[in-house]
Amino acid sequence: MRLAMTRNEFLRRFYLQPAPKVSWQGPLWDDIQLRQSAVLVALQEREHGLDLILTRRPAHMRFHAHQICFAGGRQDPDDVCLQATALREAEEELGLQEHHVELIAPLPPQPVLTRFMIHPYLAFIDPKVQLVPDPNEVQEVVRAPLHRVLDHSSHYTQQVERLLYHELVFIPMDGQVIWGATAAIIRRLADHIYPQRRSLYRPVR
Numbered sequence: 001m002r003l004a005m006t007r008n009e010f011l012r013r014f015y016l017q018p019a020p021k022v023s024w025q026g027p028l029w030d031d032i033q034l035r036q037s038a039v040l041v042a043l044q045e046r047e048h049g050l051d052l053i054l055t056r057r058p059a060h061m062r063f064h065a066h067q068i069c070f071a072g073g074r075q076d077p078d079d080v081c082l083q084a085t086a087l088r089e090a091e092e093e094l095g096l097q098e099h100h101v102e103l104i105a106p107l108p109p110q111p112v113l114t115r116f117m118i119h120p121y122l123a124f125i126d127p128k129v130q131l132v133p134d135p136n137e138v139q140e141v142v143r144a145p146l147h148r149v150l151d152h153s154s155h156y157t158q159q160v161e162r163l164l165y166h167e168l169v170f171i172p173m174d175g176q177v178i179w180g181a182t183a184a185i186i187r188r189l190a191d192h193i194y195p196q197r198r199s200l201y202r203p204v205r
Contacts (some may be wrong), residue, residue, distance in 0.1 A: 003071070003121040004048050004049025004050070004145065004146075004147050005049055005146050005147045005150075006048050006049060006050070007043075007045050007050060007124065007172060010043070010050060010146070010193065011013070011104075013192075013193045013194075014063075014104070014105075014122075015098070015146070015191060016193065017192060017193070017195055018192075019107070019108060019192050020108065020188050020191045020192055020195075020198075021108075022108045022109070022110075022188070023165075023166075025201065030036065030060040030071040033115070034084075034111060034115050034116060034117040035074060035075075035116050035117070035118070036074070036075045036082060036116070036117055036119065036205045037072060037073055037074045037075060037082075037085065037116045037118050037119065038072050038073075038075065038083065038086035038089070038118065038119045038120070038121060039069070039070035039071060039072025039073075039086055039089070039119075039120050039121070040053075040070060040071050040072060040084035040087065040089070040090040040096075040101070040120075040121055040123055040187075041070055041085045041107060041120045041121060041122045041123065041189070042070075042071070042090065042096070042101070042123050042124075042125050043122070043123070043124050043125070043146060044125050044126075044127060044129075044143075045124070045127045046127065047111060048145065048146060049144060049145060049146065050145075050147075051144065051146065052127050052144045052145075052146050052149055052186070053070075053071070053094070053125070053131070053141065053142075053143060054068050054070060054141075054142040054143075054145070054178070054182070055068070055069060055070070055071055055093060055133065055137075055138045055139075055140070055141055055142060056067065056138070056139045056140045056142055057069060057137075057138070057139060058135070058137070058138070058139045060134070061099045065086045066139075067141055067179075067180060067182075068176060068177075068178045069179045069180070069181070070120065070180060070182055070185070071086075071089055071094050071096075071138075072085070072086055072089045072090070072093075072118070072120075073089045074116065075086070075167040076088070079156070082119045082121075083103065083121055085119075086119070086120075087101060088122075091136065092134060093133065093134055093137045093138050094132065094134075094138065094141070095131060095132030095133070095134070096125060096128075096130040096131065098130065098139055100124055100125055100126040100129045101121075101123050101124075101125055101126075102124045102125070103121060103123040104124065105121075105122050106119060106120070106121055106122070107120040107121070107185065107188065108120075108147070108188055109120055110113055110165075110181045110184050110185050110188075111165060111181075112180070112181045117187070118181050120185050122189075142176075144173055144178070148173065149171055149173065149178070149186050149190075150186070150189065150193055150194065151158055151190075151192040152190055152194065152197040152198070152200035153197075153200050153201075153202070154171065154172065154204045155169055155170070155171055155183075155187055155190070155200075155201045155202065156169070156170040156171070156172070156201065156203070156204050157169050157170075157187075157201045157202075157204065158170075158203070158204035159205065160201075165184070167182050167184070168180075168183075168184075169183035169186075169187045170183060170204065171183045171186060171187075191199055
């Protein structure tokens, strides 16, 4: 059983190793028109180690109902940058004030079939802050132990032929499944933190 990860261990691994490259960064993507959105990849240190903060979308949502995802959404005209979008959405969805957030770095973007490019922002949030989810946007807060979701050997992948990407990732957790763009972002973060394990996965049958 893999031991829980501490903040210091995570930061050491994150800063000492280069971020994985993604295939949609380049001139071939210049003609694909995608709307911009941002999410907060929030980590919170607790007694047992780091938790990754996720949310479950309510049933009434037009897109991604019931899906487990990061707090976030589309860029508004009043947002000065995509980082501001991620912080605003985290406050709206989780009651998370900006002064409780320590931004670490942007992560590689992730396209989705709804024609958005998602820009993830990695951050630590105050260990003592209490999250207050908005029931109109969040059915529940899902706390995923970071060492578990970064475990490559528990990731399932499936090759697909799609315009925007060619791999689907599924991460089972306590009878639930994280998938879609959220799982792809987590998988890439796992590749960054544990580059020696990038070849590990379970095929979808």
